[in-house]
Amino acid sequence: MYGLGILKGFGVTALNAFRSPFTVEYPDRRVGLPGLARSAGINPLAFVLKRPKDALKAVLGLAKIPARSQQHSRFRGQDFTWYVERCTGCASCAKLCPLGIIKIVTDPSGRQTQEGEVYDIETFDIDLARCMACGICVEVCPYDALHMGSGFERARYGFPNLLITVDELKKAPKRPSTWFRPQLEERGYHPHKSGQADWRLVGRHERPTAGQLKRNWVDDRAK
Amino acid sequence: MTSSFLDNAFFRNIYCNLASSDSARCAGGGPFGDGLFPPGWEWFAFLVTAFLTVFVVINGALLGVNAYIWGERRLIGRIQGRPGPNRWGPFGLLTPVADLIKILTKEDIVPAAADRLLFFLAPFLIVVPVLLVFAVVPFGSSSWVADLNIGLLYVLAVLSVESFAPVMAGWGSQNRYAMFGALRAVALLVSYEIPMVLSLLGVLMIAGSLSLVDVVHAQSVPFILVQPLGFLVFFIGTVAEIQRAPFDLAEAESELVGGYHTDYSGIRWGLFQAGEFLATIAGAAIIVTVFLGGWRGPDFLPSHAWFFIKLTGVLVVMTWIRGTLPRLRIDQVTSFAWKGLLPLAALNVVLSALLSLIWPAPTNGELWIMVAINMTVAAAALIVLGQFGPKAGERPTPAPVSTLREATPGGGN
Numbered sequence: 001m002y003g004l005g006i007l008k009g010f011g012v013t014a015l016n017a018f019r020s021p022f023t024v025e026y027p028d029r030r031v032g033l034p035g036l037a038r039s040a041g042i043n044p045l046a047f048v049l050k051r052p053k054d055a056l057k058a059v060l061g062l063a064k065i066p067a068r069s070q071q072h073s074r075f076r077g078q079d080f081t082w083y084v085e086r087c088t089g090c091a092s093c094a095k096l097c098p099l100g101i102i103k104i105v106t107d108p109s110g111r112q113t114q115e116g117e118v119y120d121i122e123t124f125d126i127d128l129a130r131c132m133a134c135g136i137c138v139e140v141c142p143y144d145a146l147h148m149g150s151g152f153e154r155a156r157y158g159f160p161n162l163l164i165t166v167d168e169l170k171k172a173p174k175r176p177s178t179w180f181r182p183q184l185e186e187r188g189y190h191p192h193k194s195g196q197a198d199w200r201l202v203g204r205h206e207r208p209t210a211g212q213l214k215r216n217w218v219d220d221r222a223k
Numbered sequence: 224m225t226s227s228f229l230d231n232a233f234f235r236n237i238y239c240n241l242a243s244s245d246s247a248r249c250a251g252g253g254p255f256g257d258g259l260f261p262p263g264w265e266w267f268a269f270l271v272t273a274f275l276t277v278f279v280v281i282n283g284a285l286l287g288v289n290a291y292i293w294g295e296r297r298l299i300g301r302i303q304g305r306p307g308p309n310r311w312g313p314f315g316l317l318t319p320v321a322d323l324i325k326i327l328t329k330e331d332i333v334p335a336a337a338d339r340l341l342f343f344l345a346p347f348l349i350v351v352p353v354l355l356v357f358a359v360v361p362f363g364s365s366s367w368v369a370d371l372n373i374g375l376l377y378v379l380a381v382l383s384v385e386s387f388a389p390v391m392a393g394w395g396s397q398n399r400y401a402m403f404g405a406l407r408a409v410a411l412l413v414s415y416e417i418p419m420v421l422s423l424l425g426v427l428m429i430a431g432s433l434s435l436v437d438v439v440h441a442q443s444v445p446f447i448l449v450q451p452l453g454f455l456v457f458f459i460g461t462v463a464e465i466q467r468a469p470f471d472l473a474e475a476e477s478e479l480v481g482g483y484h485t486d487y488s489g490i491r492w493g494l495f496q497a498g499e500f501l502a503t504i505a506g507a508a509i510i511v512t513v514f515l516g517g518w519r520g521p522d523f524l525p526s527h528a529w530f531f532i533k534l535t536g537v538l539v540v541m542t543w544i545r546g547t548l549p550r551l552r553i554d555q556v557t558s559f560a561w562k563g564l565l566p567l568a569a570l571n572v573v574l575s576a577l578l579s580l581i582w583p584a585p586t587n588g589e590l591w592i593m594v595a596i597n598m599t600v601a602a603a604a605l606i607v608l609g610q611f612g613p614k615a616g617e618r619p620t621p622a623p624v625s626t627l628r629e630a631t632p633g634g635g636n
Contacts, residue, residue: 003609006548013547017301030309061313 029067079149086145089119093137147176150191242268302546326493341395349388349498396486404482408473414560419460421568425575439517469548
């Protein structure tokens with residue numbers, strides 16, 4: 001009969017109104033007393049007794065808890081994760097960058113580079129203002145030193161601040177995205193859940209043992 | 224005028240404190256001794272009290288608009304799977320305040336080609352008539368500004384004045400989109416005014432009075448039960464008359480930018496919005512008064528509380544409709560009014576006339592018999608009318624394409 005479809009639609013919207021919303025509230029989420037107590041890890045009654053002021057705020061609807069969306073582990077963020085321990089300063093990333101926005105200056109002085117040592121990286125500038133996050137620099141890195149990051153809060157108040165310097169790269173928390181790094185996924189790593197990743201974890205191969213290193217660098221040359 | 228706001232104890236006390244010499248109304252002086260004004264100044268006391276009443280009612284209505292905007296946005300948000308405004312104040316309650324501050328600080332732009340008088344008058348013409356409606360709405364068993372003996376006629380007349388505003392805005396802003404919106408608004412209002420007024424005739428026959436207070440007194444059985452068809456037609460007609468979704472094609476933002484208020488900005492645009500929400504509340508108040516028993520209800524709550532509970536219920540249903548139904552096309556809207564609502568309203572008038580011939584002054588028991596008859600006829604009428612629409616899964620036949628191409632010599636490729 002004409003009009004029954006309309007009533008069906010009313011039923012759908014009425015059911016929808018009682019479901020919890022899909023929205024991820026960023027950067028923080030307003031919670032009531034139960035939600036605040038759950039985020040503090042104690043039951044609501046104990047929460048009221050322990051922190052009555054916060055409980056009152058929560059009842060009035062003014063309490064906030066931080067909320068972050070759970071990105072997929074392969075999500076390519078707006079930053080890079082770089083391991084100075086793994087980088088040899090070969091500058092493959094700088095050569096292959098389609099936009100030419102990576103600048104690397106290395107200092108070979110005083111280092112036995114021929115003997116498997118590395119260059120000292122003086123400058124490693126990535127101009128995020130022009131970066132299109134294609135990820136070619138990450139694909140070409142032979143030593144798995146450069147990874148896409150997983151952060152998404154890199155908005156800044158000016159173009160100069162968008163330049164990532166080597167100091168910033170060294171200091172940044174090491175949460176590499178698992179994009180183009182299947183070894184990280186095989187090891188069950190998730191940038192948001194697993195915490196920071198050490199340089200020993202992120203390589204394509206197992207870390208060579210002392211015996212392997214000796215075989216590679218000492219025994220071979222002795223022949 | 225049979226009675227006025229001085230029936231309300233609150234305002235009578237204020238009046239009697241100002242002029243206790245008016246022995247007709249304030250026997251034994253005011254509650255706090257003698258009046259403030261000397262004898263002969265009763266008119267001034269009346270003026271002061273009247274201004275106070277109007278102040279309370281208008282500001283109450285505007286506060287209601289703010290509360291309703293918040294409630295509607297929250298509810299629509301939940302229907303659409305999002306939380307709705309929740310950043311400003313507890314549960315987002317201060318969001319309308321923030322919106323108002325934003326609107327007040329925006330630039331007021333007047334198009335260079337605008338007809339300035341009409342352009343400036345239109346926003347006021349959309350707010351003032353709706354505020355006038357609140358003059359006759361009984362909010363409680365003794366709370367109203369004025370009890371006009373032609374109350375319903377007054378409401379319909381005043382609400383019709385409001386339909387000038389879209390035309391003035393559309394014409395005044397000299398804008399094609401605005402003009403289209405205005406023309407759509409006129410078509411809508413012309414179509415829905417008739418079934419809406421016809422649907423009220425049945426109520427008048429039973430109540431025997433045009434006064435809204437008398438209509439409420441006549442509802443020992445709520446008229447939604449006695450007049451189910453009348454309620455249906457009047458509800459749909461009201462939603463269309465105040466141009467809310469799904470009848471908001473006069474300001475269809477996906478087709479007409481903003482409709483008749485495309486060129487308005489700042490507080491003038493805000494007046495249009497406030498007028499729209501005020502009209503929604505006024506329409507809901509009329510529906511509550513005429514069909515849902517007004518302030519009447521069991522005694523454990525005061526009469527005002529019953530009125531506001533019913534009002535909230537009607538507003539929630541209107542928001543629910545807005546969150547559910549998509550916007551109609553203009554031809555669907557008008558054909559629905561003329562082919563659907565008008566026959567139903569006419570049937571209701573004929574049926575009510577017959578029943579009121581049999582029972583000129585219905586008692587409670589006779590009202591229940593009328594409920595049974597009217598419900599049966601309403602269900603039968605809806606089922607019969609439903610047979611004329613498209614069947615489930617069937618697509619309506621498209622309108623005939625212009626034959627211009629076949630008429631051109633040489634055929635059409």
